[in-house]
Amino acid sequence: MIRLHSLRQKMLAVVMLVALLALLVSIGIFIVYDLRAYHRAIVADLSTQAELIGHMSSPALVFDDPRLAKENLALLRLRPKVDAGAIYRSGGALFAAYVAPGQSADIPRQAGGEGFRYEDGKLLMFKSIVDNGEVLGTVFLRAEYEMLGRALDYLAIAVLAMLGAMLSAWLLLRRLNPLLTQPILDIAGVAREIVDTGDYSRRATRLSEDEVAELVDSFNKMLDEIQARTRALETSNREIAREAEQRSQAQHEVMRLNGELEQRVHERTMQLEIANGELAMAMEEAKSANQAKSAFLSSMSHELRTPLNAILGFAQILTSDKLPSTLAQKREFAGHILKSGRHLLTLINEILDLAKIESGAVALSLEPVALQEILQECDDMVRPLAGERGIRLLFPADSRVHVVADRTRLKQILLNLLSNAIKYNRDGGAVVVDSSPSGPSLVRLSVQDTGMGLRPEQMKLLFQPFNRLGQESGAEEGTGIGLVVTKRLVELMGGVIGATSSPGVGSMFWVELKCADPLPSLKASGVLPASAPDDADHPLRTTVLYVEDNPANLRLIEEIIGFRPDLKLLTAPDAHLGVELARAHQPDIILMDINLPGMSGFDALAELRADPATRHIPVIALTANAMPRDVEKGLAAGFFRYLVKPINIDEFTEAINSTTSYLARDREKAGQP
Template sequence: MSNTSLRRSLGTKLRLAILGTTLVALVLALGTMIAYDLRTWHRGWIADVQAQADLLGHASAEDLAAGNPRGAQDALATLRLQPRLRNAAVYDAQGRLFAGWHAAGSDAPPTTLARTDADAGAGASHDLLVRSPIVDQGRTLGTVTVRARDEIDERIAGYAAVSLGLVLLALAITWAVSGWLKAIVLRPLAAMADIARDAVQHGVSSRRAAKLGEDEVGELVDAFNGLLAEIERRKSEQDAAAADKDREVAERRHAQQEVMRLNEELERRVHDRTAQLESSNRDLQLATREAESANRAKSEFLSNMSHELRTPLNAIIGFGQLLNHADAGGDPERNRGFVQHIVDAGNHLLTLINEILNLAQIESGKVTISLEPVELREVLEECHALTRTASAQRGIRLVFPMETPLSVSADRTRLKQVLLNLLSNAVKYNREHGAVIVECTAGDQGRIRVAVQDTGNGLTPDQLRQLFQPFNRLGLDNTTIEGSGIGLVLTKRLVELMGGTIGVRSTPGTGSTFWIDLRSAEPAAMPRAPSRPRLPTPSELVGDPQLATILCVDDNRANLALLTEALSLRTDCMVLTATDGQAGVDMARSHSPDVILMDNNMPIMSGREAMRVLQQDPATAGIPIIAVSAAAMPAMVSSGLEQGYFRYLVKPYDLVDLTDAIDAAIDMSRRGGVAPDADA
């Protein structure tokens, strides 16, 4: 923007500010004066018309009483001297016109008095209507009405004309004054702006601004000129010193460039080295975390696998030793029971080993999948036949699709294994007399979904996050439902190998739905949960006081039967049994046994929790407790002995070791104190 436009903009702003201020002041002053005058005039006019009506009413009272309308007409005729009055009328007490008058060119008063007219106010076309009652000696004889022309519009128009003239005159005077102010204030400022622009753009500092007065603007001009003089002096000094420094600057520039080059080279090397170290540290941290995670996973896998393998092995070895015992023969029925326990445990062990081997083969990539078109109808019929018996034992209703034409691209054997696994879980974890529903639906992008829905207890969000981890039974390890926690992991791996996906939806308390999606084409029955052994009554425990009372606590029916049968060979002990930790605590408190054989993983209350409860009770704190557990990792054994177990027997255990541990515990118990032995 040029200097001229700047001056014009500032001058225009100054003039507009003065004009605006003057205009606002005039409008406020004139508006207030006119409004006050109109209000005063209007009130006076109403008072005048009201007085005229009152006088007419007083003058017409006698004529109205005497029934002389002519006298009242004469009184009304006097109103012709009032040019602003339009009409007037006298009405009797019944509202009928008694006498009336109206000016030339105005409407005659109505023949009857309207009851809804206001006592005083504006009528049609801004007319003013005033009504006054005619009263004689306290008696109302009639009413006088007077209608007058309201001239407020004419007065407003007159005021507006005068106000407009005053405003125009004031604006003209203000415009002239603002021009004078603009000349004496803005001219020196414009000159200083031009001089400053030349000094900045062209380096000209010899020009000076003209001083027009001794006021503040003049002082500003003097200060500005002094500033220019000081700038000019310093500039000359700087020019003289600049020549001396040019040589020094040239010499230093070369040295600085060399130093900068060396610094840049050093920074680049440090940056590259730092980046290499950071990358190495990140790789090292990642490798460390992966190694720690792999080590933890291996330890957990070995611990869980050891526990799951030792549990059936314990029953196999124990019952085998019982059959091999010299005193065990004689009762064929009893021996057949032992053999059945061995067979059941062996089958369970075989299933577990097969699942572990299958999982290992899948993880190592040695499983071969042969994809082919498979009709779901045929596979579902075979799965239905294989799960019908297990579901019928618990009264669970199986609902399969009546007929499905859908086919999937899958390995027929592996698909059947997947569906049997899902169906088996749906039956095993279902409620009694529940239902399992199988549905087949076609989805988007050429996918087929097979869903298995149960009516069990469902899964919590935390359990859903841990669902497909090996040996993780979601907190169900202490229940009577058998399982290894590998089945769902195998199912997931097999589905993924066939190019599909697996998922689950579950609502706690309602049930779960497992589904698999395969390209354009689910579990085997498990044995029923064992029933809890009957606990002996106190009357059955009455016997020889020299007999040692041994309490066996284990939730596994076969392991509990093995302990009972092994101890039945002894003639110096009486055996009590309990199938969970809480029942074991209750039995120990009520029967005060000499020795307690305690499993670790049990429902309601674990073995270690039960041991802590018994140790805190003075009545049971002195009872030696022998751990009989399939948790065989050294850390588990050491921590168990540290927490107070008398001995720690690992399943499968040798009956000789069991006898030695019981003998030592009975001896310690009868001597009145417990000294935990660190030997497992």
């Protein structure tokens, strides 16, 4: 134990000990608070990042697309703290992985339980991917966890701060100590000197050696002591006042520092709230993008299955021994297969074009192109198509304008706009093509038709995939991707595309180019003739009503049912007419497409169920909407069976037979013949 003999040493030790204790408490509280905030922040940030990756990768798991999942994981390169990530299937098997350059590729082969843990200075997190209540898989993220390093840094800073503070306090107290202790030490020294030396001449003169002299000496000693005590008391009062003032200043300084600390905490809190808000917005945008992607994939699935339905259906008839057909029928079926195959090829090519454009893989060769030559070539190509419907084509007589464009893509753009103008025109109408300057170094190409025009709400859908130019009628086949690809290509060449329309008057599409503009085309397909209902006579036939807007699909079902003398077929091209036919003819079974013009299959089913005259008729869904959620939705809505396109003839026959048996049992229970 250290022994402190002098008053100066004792006072210095007490003040230094109190200052050290205060520093330890304040620095310790700050370090604990900051480390706890850092831990919460990194866990929350990693959890949010895992949830974001999960939302973005749910379509990849649904469609078994590891490439899309890897692209989503590759976005982690923007987060330097995250050095690895992975996506696992719902069973725990590894689906896709990402490892930052220079980092360990040691990624778990199986998904762990949801939560987080620490290993070798890393924070490992597993997060489930949930979509509509269904667990699709698990997201794994590995990030740097700098808690130990951060704590050591704070410890070093704390030691340096304490050493600096203690050194400053010690230097300050060495200078202030004499002011507090010297008066007392001087008084003790004078008293000790008087007592030790016996020199009373300072106060009184010793006159003799007798008792009086001793009394004088004693009296002088008392006077000296009284004067010394008085001076010491006055000096002490002044020191106390000065110390009180210093203490007040110190309190004000502490209050000021506390205010600054509170302000910093408030600023940090505000920054964290802003960051959380931005993160929430980013998650919402990612969620919206994910929903848009799901809608696009669902529409693309429907569009691909529609031509496949005709191809596989007619092919099944041609290859089936149970369904014999004549040579004329085989030629007709082959024609349907060929036409649907060409339509499917067009659809696939345009989807690939759109994918190439979106990924930046389209290479354009921009060069001066004579506009008149392009217009003449387009005129020669589309004039036979227009002549079939008596549509007049009016091209500019002499357009001596050159635009800087990719010649092939520019030709595709004009053919796309011209084919749309012919396809959605009225018989005997006209298409007017014009070119004119629209500004400095700008040329506007316009294609105007005399069709039915578009309403404002339809105009908003023009440049979205699978909208078929905003037309509500399903009579015209088309992919609905052409204008989307056209718009992307126009923008790639620095151009602008737009449209104006008046309902009942017509529409005009225009493209502005500096001298450059390539675009893919939207290939038109012919209008299929409507199928006639089966009018064969049979005494005990089951009446089947088929509601379908696609002529090829109507023809396919007509041929399939044509081999069944026990079935009679009625057809309707839209849901409104289908409901009316159901009320008028009371069919035994209704086959219903979902994506119908004007009224959807779900709305038609609801209307049939609401009418007492038709609510008993079993309705079978026959649609290209083949997603599991679509099937669940259809059965939940009340469809008796749910069949998907392309049609499997055996499955279709089984559905008709089982429904017929169900109707027979129902009639027996009701006592009907």
